[in-house]
Amino acid sequence: MHTNPAHVAARLERVVRERLQPRLHEPVGDVEVAAWRVGGDGEPVPPAQALGATYEPLAVGATWGPRWGTTWLRVEGQAPASERPVELVLDPGWSGRFVGGQGEALVYRADGVPLKALHPRNGWFRLTGPGAAEGVVAADGRFTVYVEAAANPLVLDFPPFGETTYGEKPGPDEPEPYRLISAKLCAFDAEVFELLRDLEATGDLMPQLSPDEPRYWKILRAVEAALDAGSDAEAREALAEALSQPANASAHRMTAVGHAHIDSAWLWPLRETRRKVARTLANVLTLMETEPGLVYAMSSAQQYAWVQEDHPELFERVRQRVAEGRIVPVGGMWVESDAVMPGGESLVRQISFGKRYFAETFGHESEVVWLPDSFGYSGAWPQIARRAGYRWFLTQKLSWNDTTVFPHHTFAWEGIDGSRILTHFPPADTYSAEVTAGELRHAVSNFRDKVVSDHSLLLFGYGDGGGGPTREMVARAHRFRDLEGAARVELGAPERFFATAEAELGDNAPVWAGELYLELHRGTLTSQIAMKQGNRRAEALLRTVEYLRAVSAVRDDVPYPHAELDEAWRTVLLHQFHDILPGSSISWVHREARDTYARLEKQLRALVEGPGDPGRIVGWQVVRDANRVAPTKAVAMSEADRFVSDRDGTELSVDVALDNGILRASLDANGNVQSLVDLRDGREIAAGPLGGLRLFRDEPVQWDAWDVDRHVLRRPVPLDLAGVEVTGDAIVVTHRRGASTFVTTYAMEVGRPRLEITVDVDWQEREHLLKLSLPVAVHSLRARYETQYGSIERPTHENTLADEAQYEVCSHRWVHVAEPGLGVGVINDSTYGCDVRRIPGGTDIRPTLLRAPRYPDPHTDRGRHTLRFAVVAGDETQTRKEADDLNAPRLDALAGIEPLVTLDVASGAAVIDWVKLADDRSGDVIVRLYETRGGRAVARLKPSFPATVAETDLLERDPVPVDRLVLGPFQITTLRLVRES
Numbered sequence: 001m002h003t004n005p006a007h008v009a010a011r012l013e014r015v016v017r018e019r020l021q022p023r024l025h026e027p028v029g030d031v032e033v034a035a036w037r038v039g040g041d042g043e044p045v046p047p048a049q050a051l052g053a054t055y056e057p058l059a060v061g062a063t064w065g066p067r068w069g070t071t072w073l074r075v076e077g078q079a080p081a082s083e084r085p086v087e088l089v090l091d092p093g094w095s096g097r098f099v100g101g102q103g104e105a106l107v108y109r110a111d112g113v114p115l116k117a118l119h120p121r122n123g124w125f126r127l128t129g130p131g132a133a134e135g136v137v138a139a140d141g142r143f144t145v146y147v148e149a150a151a152n153p154l155v156l157d158f159p160p161f162g163e164t165t166y167g168e169k170p171g172p173d174e175p176e177p178y179r180l181i182s183a184k185l186c187a188f189d190a191e192v193f194e195l196l197r198d199l200e201a202t203g204d205l206m207p208q209l210s211p212d213e214p215r216y217w218k219i220l221r222a223v224e225a226a227l228d229a230g231s232d233a234e235a236r237e238a239l240a241e242a243l244s245q246p247a248n249a250s251a252h253r254m255t256a257v258g259h260a261h262i263d264s265a266w267l268w269p270l271r272e273t274r275r276k277v278a279r280t281l282a283n284v285l286t287l288m289e290t291e292p293g294l295v296y297a298m299s300s301a302q303q304y305a306w307v308q309e310d311h312p313e314l315f316e317r318v319r320q321r322v323a324e325g326r327i328v329p330v331g332g333m334w335v336e337s338d339a340v341m342p343g344g345e346s347l348v349r350q351i352s353f354g355k356r357y358f359a360e361t362f363g364h365e366s367e368v369v370w371l372p373d374s375f376g377y378s379g380a381w382p383q384i385a386r387r388a389g390y391r392w393f394l395t396q397k398l399s400w401n402d403t404t405v406f407p408h409h410t411f412a413w414e415g416i417d418g419s420r421i422l423t424h425f426p427p428a429d430t431y432s433a434e435v436t437a438g439e440l441r442h443a444v445s446n447f448r449d450k451v452v453s454d455h456s457l458l459l460f461g462y463g464d465g466g467g468g469p470t471r472e473m474v475a476r477a478h479r480f481r482d483l484e485g486a487a488r489v490e491l492g493a494p495e496r497f498f499a500t501a502e503a504e505l506g507d508n509a510p511v512w513a514g515e516l517y518l519e520l521h522r523g524t525l526t527s528q529i530a531m532k533q534g535n536r537r538a539e540a541l542l543r544t545v546e547y548l549r550a551v552s553a554v555r556d557d558v559p560y561p562h563a564e565l566d567e568a569w570r571t572v573l574l575h576q577f578h579d580i581l582p583g584s585s586i587s588w589v590h591r592e593a594r595d596t597y598a599r600l601e602k603q604l605r606a607l608v609e610g611p612g613d614p615g616r617i618v619g620w621q622v623v624r625d626a627n628r629v630a631p632t633k634a635v636a637m638s639e640a641d642r643f644v645s646d647r648d649g650t651e652l653s654v655d656v657a658l659d660n661g662i663l664r665a666s667l668d669a670n671g672n673v674q675s676l677v678d679l680r681d682g683r684e685i686a687a688g689p690l691g692g693l694r695l696f697r698d699e700p701v702q703w704d705a706w707d708v709d710r711h712v713l714r715r716p717v718p719l720d721l722a723g724v725e726v727t728g729d730a731i732v733v734t735h736r737r738g739a740s741t742f743v744t745t746y747a748m749e750v751g752r753p754r755l756e757i758t759v760d761v762d763w764q765e766r767e768h769l770l771k772l773s774l775p776v777a778v779h780s781l782r783a784r785y786e787t788q789y790g791s792i793e794r795p796t797h798e799n800t801l802a803d804e805a806q807y808e809v810c811s812h813r814w815v816h817v818a819e820p821g822l823g824v825g826v827i828n829d830s831t832y833g834c835d836v837r838r839i840p841g842g843t844d845i846r847p848t849l850l851r852a853p854r855y856p857d858p859h860t861d862r863g864r865h866t867l868r869f870a871v872v873a874g875d876e877t878q879t880r881k882e883a884d885d886l887n888a889p890r891l892d893a894l895a896g897i898e899p900l901v902t903l904d905v906a907s908g909a910a911v912i913d914w915v916k917l918a919d920d921r922s923g924d925v926i927v928r929l930y931e932t933r934g935g936r937a938v939a940r941l942k943p944s945f946p947a948t949v950a951e952t953d954l955l956e957r958d959p960v961p962v963d964r965l966v967l968g969p970f971q972i973t974t975l976r977l978v979r980e981s
C-alpha cells in the first residue's frame, strides 16, 4: 500500500470544511427577528430600556448599525421537539478575518438577564438540551430572546495598520456596516462535533511528528480509515485506538488555563470594554455548566468592578465560581498596566487597589502578577511584587522581541535591588491559544528550560471580544490529556502550575538580572504625549495633595479626603492601562483621556488650593520660585542677527550668554548652545551644540503608534531657523518646518546648577519624530536612568545585538552619565522615551519629545505642546533633586509648613518618596522611602508628632516596630506611624 501524507492532509482539510463542519448544525426552523436601533448619541443603554423599546422587523440580508452603534434584536421562534439539542445560530455579518475586535452580541432572557454572547467562532445559543439556560423556552417550545448587537468596526483590518477614520463615530451619511447574514434554529449534532475534534487532534498532531516514528504512520492510517468510513460512528471508531495511546513517560506537561486577554481600551473605547468583559464572562459561565474541569483566569479588578456595576446577576454567578475556585482572579492589580512608565507609587497602588477589591469582593488574594501583554517590565518589579505578597510573575511579551531571543521561560527574575521572583513565559508564545497540536508542539520545542523543568502554562481563549475559551478548545484539551506524541495537557489554575514549577526547580532556577526590556514597541514611550504628561502630572499632584492633606489631618484634624483620593487614583490607574498610557489606542480613547486628565487636575488642585502665595512642595518643604537670571554678556543683537537663515559657514561667535555664577551657557548667533561651562571648576560640559532639535522621518514598518524602527534615527530632517531673541530672562530660538513651529527657550535660575530648556511646539507633522540633542563631554560606557524606586544602568555602546536593540529606552524623570570627577544629568517634566549614545568626545543624551504615527489615531499629537528639560551639572543625587523640583506642581496658597516627617540619614542615601494616611482609614500616617543609589543606607525617621513607627509590607500590613532603618540597595520601606494621642 502506498500513501501520500500530503494528499491525506489535503483530503482531511476539505472533508472537514465542506462535508463535516456544515453538518454540525442542521437547520430545523426559522425565527422572526425584529430590531431596535439605539438612537440619540448611539451610546449603549441598560437592558430594561431596550426591552421596552419598539422593534421593527429585520429581514435576513438587511443592514444594521451604524458603526459603534448598538442594535437590539428581538428573536422569537419555536424550538421543535428534537432528540438533539436545539441551538439558535446567528451570523450578524462577521468578518472572517479576525475573531475579536469586531461585531459582538450578548443574548438576554426576556426579563433582561444576560445569558451568553455571540462571537464569530461562538455564534450559537442553546435553547434545549444539556447546558440550555433555564427560563428561556416555554413548554410549547416558544421563546423570545433579546440580542444586544454592537456594530464595533474592524479597526485592525488587512492589510494592517492602514490609516482609518474608524477610531471615531461615523458621520450621518455613512452606510450601516453590518448585514444580518442568517438567523435560524438548528439541531446540534454532538457526534459530528466529537468527530471533528477527533480529526483535529489526530490530523493536527501528525505533521508535528517525525515520519521516522511509527506513531506518525499509525495516525496517518487511522485518519485515512476515518475518512473512508461509512458513518460518523464508524469514523470515530477508526480513530479511537490512535486517540487512546498514552503520552510518552517524559512528555512535557502543560497546565491549560481558560483566559481572555481583554484590553481595557484599545481599538474601542472604555465603555465598550465593559460590555466585552460581560459578554466573555457570560460565555465562560455557560461553558462551565458542561465542562466541570474548566478553570478560567481573569485579571484586573477594574473589569470585575464594571460587571458588578452593570450586570449584578451575572456578577453573582461569577462570585459563585470564584468561591469554587473555577474563576480565578489573577494579577491582583487594578488593570494590567504599562509596566515601565508608571511611577513607583502608581505600581504600588495598582496592587493595593486591586488586592483590596479582590479581598473585599471575593475574599481572595492572588499570588501571581499577571502582565502577559505589557511592553517591557522595569527592574523594580521583583521587589515591588515580593513586598506586596506575590510569589510569581507571568508574562510572555518578550517573545515579540525583534532582535534577540530571551533565553528562558521559567526563571528567577532578579530586580535592581536583588529581590527575586519566579517568573514564567508561556512557551506557546501566546496568551490566546486555541489548544491545537501545533501550539503544543511549538511550546514543547520552544521551551528553553528543559534542563531544569518539564512543565509550562498554556493560556487559551479568544481575547478582546473574541469571547474567551470555546467548547472546541476544551474538547481538544481533553484529547491531549494523555496522548502519545503530544504534551500532557491538564485543565487547571495557574497557581497549580506555579506551585509545581517552584517545587520542581528548587534552587536550580536560572536567574535573569535587571529589567525585562522588550525589543519592540519602543514608540509607546512617546506616542500620545498628553497621556505621558497627564500621567506624570497626576502622579506629582497626588503626591503633593496626599502629603498636604495628611499634614492637615494630623495637625488640624481636617478630615482626609479618602473617597476623593481613591476615586482620583482609580482614574489614574485605569489610564495606566497598557494601551492608554502607551498611546496605542484609537482617537476616541485618547480624546476622552485628555479630558479626563484635565478634569482630574482641577479636582486634585481643588483639594489643596486656596488664595495665597504660589509655591511647590520639594523635599517635603514649601519652595517659592527662584528668580531667573537675565542673559548676560549680551552682545547687542542687531535685527539682522536675529534672523539667520543660512547656518552653513557661520563661524562660532558667542553672542549671548546665561550666567548664574554656577554655570555659563554661551549661544551663537544661530541659537546653538556652543558652550556650557561649570564655573565651579571651569570644566566644559558641552561636547557639541546643546539643545538642538532633531526631526526624523518616522515611517514604521508595522505597529505605527507602537514602534520606532532603528532606521528612523539615522537621518535627521533639517529645520529652518526663524529667529533668535533675547527676552528679559531667557534666550528664545525659533525654528519652523512647514506648518510646524518649534520654540526653544533657554533659562537659568539663581543658585541652581542647571540650564533649563523649554520646548514649545506647534506640531503639525505626520509620521515624524522629534528629539532634543544634548551632547555632553562625559566619557562613559553606561548611562543611568531613573526607574521606579531607583535607577538602572544601560550601555551607551552597541557592542552586542542586545545592546544595540536598546536604541530607545525608558527614562523616568532623569538620566545621568558620569566619569570620574564629572557627572551630568538630563531631567524632564513629562517624557519617557530617550536614547543615550556614544559620540566622539562624549555622550549624546537625546530625550524623545513627540511622534506623529497615523495608526490607529491618524491625528496623533497634532497641536501645541510644552515640554521642559534641563541639563544638570552634578552627581546623581543633585540630578534627582533637580528632577524633583522640575516635576513639583506649582500650587496656589502654600503657606510655609514644617515637614510632617523628616528622615535623618546617618550614612548612605535614602529619601522619603510618599506620605499619606493609611488605606484602612485609621488615621495612621504611611511613609514610603527608599535607598536611592544602589548602596546601603542607615537612617531614622522622625515624625513631627507623637507616634510609634512600625515597618509594614507595601500594602500597609503586618506592622513590626522599628527604630533605626537599615536599607539595602534600592530597598523600599513602608512605615506606619501610629499616632499617640
Ligand SMILES: [Zn+2]
Binding pocket: 261, 262, 263, 373, 374, 578
Ligand atoms: Zn493587551
